[in-house]
Amino acid sequence: MIETTGLRKSYPSGKRGQAAVDAVRGIDLDVAAGEIFGFLGPNGAGKTTTLRMLATLIRPDGGEARIAGADLLADPAEVRRRIGYVAQGGGTTDAVTGREELVHQARMHGTGKAEALRRADDALRAFELTEFADRPCRTYSGGQRRRVDIALGVIHAPKVLFLDEPTVGLDPASRGHVWAEIRRLRAEGMTVVVTTHYLDEADALCDRVAIVDHGGIVAEGTPDTLKREISGDVVLVGLPEGEAERAAKALREQPYLHRLEAQGDDGLRLYLDDGAAAIPLLMRALDGAGVAPRTVQLQRPSLDDVFLARTGRSIEQS
């Protein structure tokens, strides 16, 4: 449904003599029909720029792409007809009602008045917005407003929907509700591409994920495949203030430890084969160094561990 090769984009730095910003440095993608595909990465990784290029909002400097059968560079107008796009923060107006927004959007796509009213009605029902459809958008909760944004993006029944950070700033219940709407669209056959910097969102929502950093894809696959590449377990050790250095020194010598990373100021993240078997051994090592940990937690690897393994940094701390 989406195929790209070598898609790239640079922005001028804005200052004379300073090099341009290579926001996207050659991205190859193959997104299948009916998938929820995610771009996961820290701020500034190039997710929005990639999405905006695919949605025809900015022209790539190079590379090729076909989206829903149309050529992005040769025929952007045709691509635009076949896709929907929801920007970060959405596009609803405070004083306008949800129903008015939807009717207006349907009309923008060239729909006749009666048909636009019918489509708005269907969308309100599908997104469970009917109850407050005739109130101004400023009275909606963040989650309700986000659902209107998504309904606006799909009012013309596109084949592909692009969502930029669909749940940023929402509380957990509203996020769950938005995820349910996205899954429903997939069940109806739509291909959905989302950007996110939330690890749990990429993990729970996306069928496949491209982890991006500095404008390039550093890993790609299903969340499970990516996490399985990080063999073994992760043990998180919380320490009293100022003890991290001493604890790290004692643990680094342990033969069962593959890698050790700092977790915040007073924590350590240990990578090892068998966490349950290692915990008593590392407790003994810490005891020998006179360090009493506050907490010890055994975890399965996360997508952040994949990012860490590829880039040496953590998304959460980037």
Ligand SMILES: Nc1ncnc2c1ncn2[C@@H]1O[C@H](COP(=O)(O)OP(=O)(O)OP(=O)(O)O)[C@@H](O)[C@H]1O
């Ligand atoms: N209009 C612009 N002019 C100059 N530089 C830009 C412009 N837009 C983005 N950039 C730069 O390009 C890089 C990629 O930005 P982009 O917004 O695509 O990242 P992102 O992964 O979507 O980040 P975020 O999650 O913060 O939106 C960043 O270094 C950013 O500062």
